[in-house]
Amino acid sequence: MSIHFVVPFYIDPRYLFELIDSVRKQTRDDWRLTIVDDQYPGTAAADHIAALGDPRIEHVRNAKNLGATGNVCQCMTMGQEDYITVMGADDALEPNYVEVVLDAFARHPDAIMVHPGVTVVDDDSVPTDSLADRVKRMASRSAWRRGELDGPTAARSLMKGNWLYVPAMCFRTDVVPRVQRLGEFGSIADLGWVIDMLLGGGTMALDPTPAFRYRRHQGSHSSIGAKDVARFDEEQRYYGAAAVQLSEHGWRKAARAARLHPLCRLHATRSALDALVSRDLKLASSLIGRSLRRV
Structure with missing residues (x-):
């Protein structure tokens, strides 16, 4: 092996x-x-x-x-x-x-x-x-x-x-x-x-x-765009697809967790707060909307 x-x-x-x-x-x-x-x-x-x-x-x-x-x-x-x-x-x-x-x-x-x-x-x-x-x-x-x-x-x-x-x-x-x-x-x-x-x-x-x-450093792929709205949109699109996939497979508890994806939404909330501190109200508003959204 x-x-x-x-x-x-x-x-x-x-x-x-x-x-x-x-x-x-x-x-x-x-x-x-x-x-x-x-x-x-x-x-x-x-x-x-x-x-x-x-x-x-x-x-x-x-x-x-x-x-x-x-x-x-x-x-x-x-x-x-x-x-x-x-x-x-x-x-x-x-x-x-x-x-x-x-x-x-x-x-x-x-x-x-x-x-x-x-x-x-x-x-x-x-x-x-x-x-x-x-x-x-x-x-x-x-x-x-x-x-x-x-x-x-x-x-x-x-x-x-x-x-x-x-x-x-x-x-x-x-x-x-x-x-x-x-x-x-x-x-x-x-x-x-x-x-x-x-x-x-x-x-x-x-x-x-x-x-x-x-x-983990600022130049890593995971750090770039951490507050980018597009990233949260992409993540929510995945969780929506995963919810369907898991439900079809009979994994209903996992599918429900995918629809809620609480940690992802909490991350959006944290990023919204960071945007508020930076006085980027437009970004903060967009992120707050995504933190409240389920799929």
Whole structure:
């Protein structure tokens, strides 16, 4: 059993070099690594990988720039081992990631995905703790106590509030084709992928052992446009589609949670308050309207 790390790359190469180093320091050698270069200017990444001379690491360059979401979606389809992890180019692994994840799959034979413990770090790789991360911990508390969630339970929990760090997650490669709308929902697409996979059967295994370093900084995709009305519109469009999808599958409690999506609406409320503080009344009004809207 082996993990294929597939990394969409279009960011400061110094973070990529840290990522590569963290993969090479794994306590188990059951891995391969592919860097998918989305036409990043220069050859620093390719040169660095060539200089390492490590046959487990390959660099491929897209023929044209696909953009952040397009490249991530492409990476999801490129798994060539038993398991696949599509991590951000600014993230990194703890030395035990492969060991923790493969052991979790071995303990939970019905699992189609594993979520290990995550440490959030800043630009300088120092552990940090933002409001978003504190909210995720609150939303996920009961889930992590269980250790393994069946599909309906996981879906209900995630529709109440998306507490996942999807770049840290490892998936069984053979279930990835279950994803129905790979690139449709942009900022919330990865939640959709997880739900699509779970709807096909299987469980989510959770191991709280810290094994992944997730970088949160102002230049990250998750931070850009955090107060953008379009983002909330996109998220609500997803929750509406998910409510229908889950209801048709008979997961009624999860469907109801999707229609309410309370944490998403709370986020809109918080962003509205920030807009008021900034005296952007138009943005505040738009966000308040979305915080009151159910799907």
